Amino acid sequence: MTDRDNAAASRDDIRVYVARKILTMNPAQPMATHVAVCDGRILAVGDRESMRRWTDAAPIDTLRDKVLMPGLVEGHCHLMEGAMWDAVYVGYYDRRGPDGHMWEGLKSPAAVLDRLRQAEHRMTGDPKPLLAWGYDPIFFEGTPLVARDLDALSATRPIAILHASVHLMNVNTPMLALAGIDGDTDVEGVVMGADGEPTGELQEFAAMFPVYRVIGEGLSIAASESVRAIWNFGRVAQLAGVTTATDLVNDLTPSGNANLHEVTRDPAYPIRIVPAFAPQRCPEGGPQRVLSAREGNTDKLHYGPVKFIVDGSIQGFTARLRWPGYHNGKPNGLWLIPPSQLVETFMPFHAAGLQLHIHTNGDEATDVVLDAIEAMLALHPRVDHRHTLQHCQMADVAQLTRAQRLGMCVNFFANHVYYWGDAHYQQTMGPDRANRMDAAEITRQIGLPFALHSDAPITQLNPLFTAWCAAKRETSSGRVLGESLRLPVADALHAITLGAAFSLGMDHLVGSIEVGKYADFAVLEADPFEVPVDDLHEMPVWGTVLGGEVFRAPA
Incomplete structure (x- = not known):
């Protein structure tokens, strides 16, 4: 008899939750x-x-008037959602902070x-x-906020504004x-004006x-x-019913790992975290860096995934689109990894048995990544690798x-339809391509495992909102993009629970209410299948x- 069997045999530590209804996401029950x-x-x-x-x-712990479902799983978000709230929010849409305040x-x-x-x-006297x-x-x-616009706020205080996509930034003089950026700076992405100086x-x-480097x-x-930031992130996630969330770009530094262990060890910390190593930011150590971190995994901290970013943002015009490119004639975007280097870049992590999560916003980026995955699997076959295309917004049926x-998974940025659907329809891609986004x-229909995500802090961390985006496919103006691609609610809810868990290789632990899995639940006031x-x-x-x-969420 195992220790867990002994624990189950002793009824002293058993609690029974009773609810109006429990939605298990387990097809057998x-x-x-x-x-x-x-x-x-x-x-x-x-x-x-x-x-x-x-x-x-x-x-018996009674939640008799509530509806339980599996704790929601956010398969693509970032701990920086917790860090952002020390800065000033200047986004277009209302946004709730970790203290519950709506900006x-x-x-x-x-x-x-x-x-x-x-x-x-308010910063007078603070340098x-x-x-x-x-x-x-x-x-x-x-309309950009160029340096001269921000200089009007202060000609002496450095100012930096990170875009909603986090792929672009505006700064003042x-x-x-x-930062040491001037007309002689030869770095791709530093935009220069007609006068040869940075804008x-x-x-x-x-x-x-x-x-x-200078703002820390x-x-x-x-x-x-x-x-x-880790605590703030946990509060934001918990308010939305999330019990497992990723940090899908993490350097796995000794200090960062120590912080994650310290915070998640606290019984008051309300979520499980899945950090994904980002070799593009921190190449030292390679696969061994992930494997070593994984040896310290706990119930609330799960290392293992690896994150690569191949192109940029569609609304920022840095994503890579296939012909005919951007609808408004903007030049095609940037390669963050040259296509010729993808197999070489991915292979060490694939060969080490690690799972890759690969950012491809534009369909040209998706093409080259699929080429690389196919070549890599031919060189080093793996069963059940679950390499996942992240965002994958413009992928077509083929x-x-x-x-x-x-044998891949896809995690769609479904919130994009609501937040930027109108912009894509009118400016970036045009009606026909906008109508097929996030399909x-x-x-x-084809049986490809999929999840849905928010990419927080890019958009609000709220999986029920994300499920609604996939089910309704409505933009913020009420325009429907691709009515035939509306996802049934049951499948949208599966995508933010068991689907997301599968894409993280954690479906044996979370995502449904089944014997042996973590006792993680979202407690709702109503049945999402009935509203x-x-x-x-x-x-x-x-x-x-x-x-x-x-x-308990604050009242």
Whole structure:
């Protein structure tokens, strides 16, 4: 008899949760009313009669008027969601912070400058740079905040504004000087004006790196270096019903790893974290860096995935599109890894048995990655590798069918339809291509495993909202993009639970309410299968259960 069997045999530590309804996402037993928990895992699931063995002798934690479903799994987001809230939010859409406060979205460049001006005024006597995030000029007819605009706020204080996509940044003249960027800087992505001097727009990481070097943790994707950011991230996720979330770009530094272990070890920390190593940012150590970190995995900290970024952002015009390119004639985007180097770059991690998560926004980027995966599998075959295309927004039926044949998964950025669908329809790709973006319904039809994600902090971390985006396919103006591609609600909910867990190789641990898995639940006020689909994105989350412990959302 194992130790776990002994724990189950002793009823002292067993708790039984009783709910109005339990949606298990387990096709063999879709619904229940009772779930027994022991040692942080699910001991039994069923109705009152089948659970009498446990309910007769165990204390009952009652959530009788609530609906339980598996704890939601956010398969592509970033810890920097927790770090951003130390900077000024200047995004177009309303956004809730880790304290629950809702920040109003800003609908004009003037409103953005006004919020920045107020923030700069509050910093009187503080010499630190003014940092902000969430700006997106595509909502303002492409109007950038060039250096001279930001110089009007302060001619002495360095200012940096990270775009909503995090693929671009605008800075003022003092920040350019502090970062050592000038007319002689020869780095792709540093945009130069007609006068040969930098405009203050920086595209992609190589161009932004000099700024990150001088501002330290501020706006940094390396958020695991900050204990405060990790806590903030956990609060944002828990408010949305999430119990497992990724940090899909992580340097795996000794200090960052130590912080993650310290924070997740705290019983009050409400989620499990899956960090993904980013070799493009931190190439030292290679696969061994991940394998060594994985040896320290705990119930709440799961190392193992590896993240590569091949192209940029569609709305930032840095993604790589196939012919005919951008609808408004903008030049094609940037390769963050040259296509000729993909097999060489991926192979060490693939050969080490690690799972790759590969950012491909544009369909040209998807093409070259599929070529690389096929070549790599021919050289080094692997069964059940689950390499995953992340975002994969413009993939067509042929590309998705090829991904299915290669044994891959896809994780779609479904929120993009709502946030940037109108911009893609009118500016970046045109109606026909915008109508096919994020075609999760095609993957369902062909049997390609898929998930849905928010890419937080790019958009709000709220999987129920993400499921609504895939089911409704409505833009923020109410335009429907590709009505025939609307995903059934049941499949959208599967994609934010068991589908996301499968894409992370964690479906044996999370994603459904089944015996042996972690006792992780989202506690809802209503049944998402019964509410009108229009209400799905605003469903209230009462709280979560992580390993059998209740975490109540603030009233």
